Amino acid sequence: MKVKLRNPDREVEVPGGRKVHDLLGELGISPDTVLVIRERELLTREDRVAEADQLEIRPVISGGSGDNRMKCRRCKAPAIVEIRRHNTAFCRDCFLRHVHEQVKRAIEHYHMLGPEDRVLVAVSGGKDSLALWDVLLQLGYRTDGLYLGLGIGEYSTRSGEVVRTFARERGAHLIEVDLERDYGFDVPTAGKKGSRSTCAVCGLSKRYVFNKAARDHGYDVVATGHNLDDEAATLLGNTLRWQTDYIARQFPVLPAEEGLARKVKPLYRLSELETAAYAFLRGIDYVVEECPLVAGNTQLRYKQAMNQLEATSPGTKAQFFLAYLDRAAPLFASQDDATLSPCERCAQPTTGRFCAFCRARAQILGERLGEPPAGRNEIGERQLVAETADEVMPAEIYAAGRPS
Ligand code: AMP
Ligand code: ZN
Numbered sequence: 001m002k003v004k005l006r007n008p009d010r011e012v013e014v015p016g017g018r019k020v021h022d023l024l025g026e027l028g029i030s031p032d033t034v035l036v037i038r039e040r041e042l043l044t045r046e047d048r049v050a051e052a053d054q055l056e057i058r059p060v061i062s063g064g065s066g067d068n069r070m071k072c073r074r075c076k077a078p079a080i081v082e083i084r085r086h087n088t089a090f091c092r093d094c095f096l097r098h099v100h101e102q103v104k105r106a107i108e109h110y111h112m113l114g115p116e117d118r119v120l121v122a123v124s125g126g127k128d129s130l131a132l133w134d135v136l137l138q139l140g141y142r143t144d145g146l147y148l149g150l151g152i153g154e155y156s157t158r159s160g161e162v163v164r165t166f167a168r169e170r171g172a173h174l175i176e177v178d179l180e181r182d183y184g185f186d187v188p189t190a191g192k193k194g195s196r197s198t199c200a201v202c203g204l205s206k207r208y209v210f211n212k213a214a215r216d217h218g219y220d221v222v223a224t225g226h227n228l229d230d231e232a233a234t235l236l237g238n239t240l241r242w243q244t245d246y247i248a249r250q251f252p253v254l255p256a257e258e259g260l261a262r263k264v265k266p267l268y269r270l271s272e273l274e275t276a277a278y279a280f281l282r283g284i285d286y287v288v289e290e291c292p293l294v295a296g297n298t299q300l301r302y303k304q305a306m307n308q309l310e311a312t313s314p315g316t317k318a319q320f321f322l323a324y325l326d327r328a329a330p331l332f333a334s335q336d337d338a339t340l341s342p343c344e345r346c347a348q349p350t351t352g353r354f355c356a357f358c359r360a361r362a363q364i365l366g367e368r369l370g371e372p373p374a375g376r377n378e379i380g381e382r383q384l385v386a387e388t389a390d391e392v393m394p395a396e397i398y399a400a401g402r403p404s
Contacts, residue, residue, distance in 0.1 A: 001049065003027075004056045016051035023049060027057075030070075034059050081277045084314040092281055099278045102269040103135050110253040112264040113221060119143040120175070120219040120261070122210050123166070125159030125287040127279040128225030130166055132267055134282055136223065137170060144219070148209050149178035150202060151186025152293060159287050166284065175217065177209050185364045191293065193364045198293050201360055208348065208357040214261035221256075226265040229272040232321040233302035248336035251329060271317070345369060 001016035003023070014026060020043050024031050036043040037056040049055060070079040072091035079089030090098055107113050121136060123129040123145045136143045147163045150156050160176075167174040180186045187205070191198025210222045231250065238246045254263040267275060279286050294300070309316045342348070343355035350356065354369050362369045
């Protein structure tokens with residue numbers, strides 16, 4: 001059928017035989033901004049139109065160019081990013097400001113960072129962590145980056161390049177750790193040789209290295225780029241299994257213990273779409289490809305499930321996670337009852353004699369974990385980092401890919 005659009009005038013051909021609502025949807029027009037006219041009658045969004053009908057769609061907004069594009073909530077300029085869960089949209093500048101405000105709000109609400117803190121931002125080369133580093137630099141925090149080379153072929157090569165370029169362009173300091181060079185194995189080998197799945201060793205190694213690098217180099221805080229989608233998917237996984245101790249530890253800030261860095265997730269209020277749009281608009285070159293080893297990962301399926309709910313009920317994801325933080329998290333706090341003591345080999349905390357990382361590494365390298373190294377001061381080295389031990393990592397997420 002023929003549809004005449006006005007202001008600016010143009011004509012389009014679209015299929016008829018459906019409701020006005022669906023037709024407008026296809027044209028990307030909000031029903032509240034136009035009159036839909038057939039002959040001399042007005043139609044509502046529930047009316048049906050036939051193939052033979054001729055329609056005119058006439059904008060009702062006066063005083064402007066008459067186009068139906070969404071307007072920025074703040075400044076009324078044409079919007080470029082829509083955030084359905086807030087029922088709002090922003091132009092470029094106001095969107096960038098919105099992202100900064102959400103991060104500031106997260107930081108203030110949980111006292112994540114202070115102006116004097118030395119912050120180590122774990123950057124993978126993906127959109128989230130680079131966006132996070134960019135925001136924290138702009139907000140004036142004392143940040144350095146940490147990149148961990150995982151040895152996942154071309155994917156890791158490109159990730160490393162992207163992170164180095166980002167740091168160089170901003171004159172920021174980047175610490176690099178390489179699993180193969182510094183610990184003797186890479187992630188693909190680990191997945192084949194050890195008893196843990198690839199994702200499990202990878203997750204374990206990251207948490208271990210983040211914490212160790214922060215301790216070795218004297219940082220107060222480790223910041224990661226976990227976003228709202230990540231956190232909602234993790235919470236969904238933990239809730240489906242009622243893993244109450246994991247639920248208890250899923251918090252945007254984990255306070256420092258003696259000699260230990262705090263862990264913070266300043267992007268927990270922003271969706272994946274928002275962090276991607278932010279990175280794009282700021283001209284950040286990031287690795288768009290996903291890790292080639294992660295296909296079919298359990299967390300990915302939880303993300304898809306959350307997105308399905310979100311599609312029909314915008315705001316579900318934020319409601320689920322943010323209301324958990326406000327109302328449910330305190331109820332789970334008592335479930336975090338792991339007692340940890342220093343690993344006899346590396347002094348990172350563990351629930352057993354040797355930490356999960358040392359055990360995994362020994363297995364991969366075919367070594368035996370022997371007597372503890374001599375001369376170590378046990379009391380002074382005592383640390384609590386719940387999330388670096390695999391015992392406290394959600395098997396649902398990190399054990400994905402393990403043959404069942
Ligand atoms: P992931 O565990 O891949 O979901 O990533 C979660 C967060 O961990 C990212 O937002 C980064 O902050 C950090 N991260 C992941 N991979 C790396 C890496 N190779 N090097 C440094 N940080 C990383
Ligand atoms: Zn250890």
